[in-house]
Amino acid sequence: MITGELKSQIDRVWDAFWSGGISNPLEVIEQITYLLFIRRLDDLQTLQERKANRTGKPIEDPIFQPGEADLRWSRFKDFEPGVMHQVIGEGVFPFLRRLGGDGSTYSEHMKDARFTIPTPALLSRVVDMLDDVPMHDRDTNGDLYEYMLSKIASAGQNGQFRTPRHIIQLMVAMTAPQPSDEICDPACGTAGFLVAASEYVRGEHPTVMTDDRQRQHYHRSMFHGYDFDSTMLRIGSMNMLLHGVEQPDIRYRDSLSEGATGEEGVYSLILANPPFAGSLDYESTSKDLQRVVKTKKTELLFLALFLRLLKPGGRAAVIVPDGVLFGSSTAHKALRRALVEDQKLDAVVKLPSGVFRPYAGVSTAILLFTKTNSGGTDNVWFYDVQADGFSLDDKRIPTEMNDLPDVLARWWERGGGELHRGRTEQSFCVPKSDIVAQAYDLSLNRYKETVHDEVEHQAPLEMIADLEKLEVEIARGLAELKAMLS
Template identity: 65%
Template sequence: MVTGALKGKVDAVGNAFWSGGIANPIEVIEQITYLLFIRRLDELQQLAENRARLTGEPLSNVVFGEGLSSPPGRTPRPLSDLRWSLFKNLDPATMFEVVDGHVFPFIRALGDEGSSFARNMKDARFTIPTPALLAKVVDLLEAIPMDDTDAKGDIYEYMLGKLATSGTNGQFRTPRHIIKLMVDMTAPKPGDRIVDPAAGTAGFLTVASEYLREHHPEIWADAAKRDHFNRLAFSGFDSDATMSRIGSMNLLLHGVEAATVERRDSLAEGVGADDGEYTLVLANPPFAGSVDAESIATDLTRMVKTKKTELLFLALMLRLMKNGARAAVIVPDGVLFGSSTAHKALRRMLVDDHKLDAVVKLPSGVFKPYAGVSTAILFFTKTSSGGTDHVWFYDVQSDGFSLDDKRTALASSDLPDVLARWQTLTDAGSPEADRPRTAQSFLVARQEIVDAGYDLSLNRYKEVEHEEVKHRDPLEIIAELQALEAEIAAATAALAESLRSQR
């Protein structure tokens, strides 16, 4: 959590960009990310150098070696000059020349040939306009402590919070506490292959990486598990090149060394090489309405004949998942009760062909002030052979923040209760089995959902408890009123008589 003086330091970086003429929050975050990235590379090499000195073993994975940086038209410089710890102390003009002329050509060439990281970084652009602004930003970033992975991740997530704007393509950043709930409920495992087909800044993947670090420390004692964590565990796709670059560096800043983050239109034809590869899907796909039918992969339209992105992404996720894989996906309310053939077909597929586990209804203010859309989280498991017995519903009334545009933190939240109740569902004799439909959570049998036309809206099944109010006999009330009026008339007459006697 970024609070107090540290929050002020982080805000000062954004203010410096604003004062320096860069107001686009995406551009600000991208430039900050590049600088934090080069700082991280220097830190990693410093750690490797310290380890080599202590152990006497040769230095491995050297980033800044003995060679020269020689971009066309630039005076060659030793690669060591490109290290944050060195160029941060240079005068503004020299620092600007080093960063613009050497550091950025260097990071554009980083990554193994053909890797997603290399593809993302080849278009990295340096857009800080003046030496003075660069020097000021470097000084401000240097003053922010980023000594461990957790602190670095929290600070970066706070910066990314500035991007929480709703775009023309229906994208908006998912609040971190909602992501954490989804990750906690799906409980990633060390062997999982996790994918987000609409990754944005890779928020779901970074939170999943934090969960694995916290709950599975055994990863770091096993070379194979460590390699899986760094190379295969996390994959993200986004159609926006800038988001892919930010997401790629975000994962590295969270300690994931070589994740796959690709620029990709996930719904397009010809991108199905990794079908059936993933064991966990975490996503908040865009609710953009409709897309061009000619651009949609034909196998998706065979699964669900529609142009609505929220339905197409759900079909895509089923395609990406292997049997036994699980998913947690945010959808607009219309997915739950839409009456079109495509809506009903998609819901029938989840209920009959796979295993629909839960529908967690979120309050409509969760994405304010940037969007007021009503949403829910679907939890399902791909089985290709059915398996839905009961579906668990939970009606979230509070996510821990006010539901107005200010989103002020509150003292209480339903989210811990959501997780606690969810975790009892696998127990014999779970209290969820006996909760009435008037409760905040309850189970609904599959056949009841089928009989309701596969309607998944919570209000279809929730019962509202009305308190019985007994009303008095109207004649009794009228009699009381008449008696009061008589008392008032008598008192008024007595007062008038008293005033007359005083004259």
């Protein structure tokens, strides 16, 4: 994570946005995203110019035309604040809106760009801050953007867009993305899952940067994210870019709507924390999904969508509310039965209810499953997470208690020693037959056994005898006290 002067500078700029009248943290990041994008375009043009100078050939498809030199970051960053504000408002942003494309998906998300930085002084401070960030340093600029995104959460009202980073990293590590994977998040928000997956692949499989075929796949066809919030798409795209993924497939899509679920069996890994607080109209919901599960509840519809999008052999790690595990409606039962009987349900990791505080106290779990279309569930692994490294109140202060490393260690042992753990322990395996006998209830407490300490109680007649003895002693004591006072 970034520290020191750069972190302090971001904090000061953030405060300046707020005092300048921009109180929505998403709008702050959106404005910074536009500026980062225009700086990236200038860097790309500079690379093209250097190549042209070396080869003696003219630039093919230049991003900036000869009359647009003042729109380049390297030029306007040195302008007097008032002039810079005018150039960016009247020149740069109209340029972004009409940009046909620099060969990436990012330009598509800039077509409705609006310039809302209110004063030249604030704009100058923001440009100075961003100019100090080395765009070629993936770690630095990625951490900078992650730090800004964390401020969405700390601002409160938009915290639902942020799944805690350590929970994301756990889910990514449990699914262990491979260089050949096609990874999708159908409700991607700021693309936290996709970013974490890209970092994991880079770290565990360095060949994605050295093998040409793998590198092309990594930059252009490995990562897919969908959302129906254009602000989220812009922020998510820039998050991916700043973490070193050149052209991810980040697109506008209402994943549950009719006409949006044409894809089937195309992804090998789904990582997601879909919205699960609402219900949709039957008329606007995909008929394909309703054939899988007849419901209006978004959490069930998204699960049905994940099963549809995965290719056979594809795997998923997704966050669901506890109600999915034990809900008694026909739709709840049908979906759980499908996961156990038709697919391969691998694990249920119960999270403590404070994980999403201060924004929500809802109890959740991570479901891990593999699409087989032919069953395969033998034993389902359960883990009861008691602590995630942070206090479970609204403050979420770091603590020493953290089960997540143990979750990961035991997850990889679930085919060995975990099979022999008793159900009184923090993790254990449950045979499929037991789950079927419980009508496919997947709540951990249904299977966890509690050991009660044996306590010996005194017989009632003995207790009465003891009380009578005490009463005699009290009466004797009172008589002695009276004798002393008389």
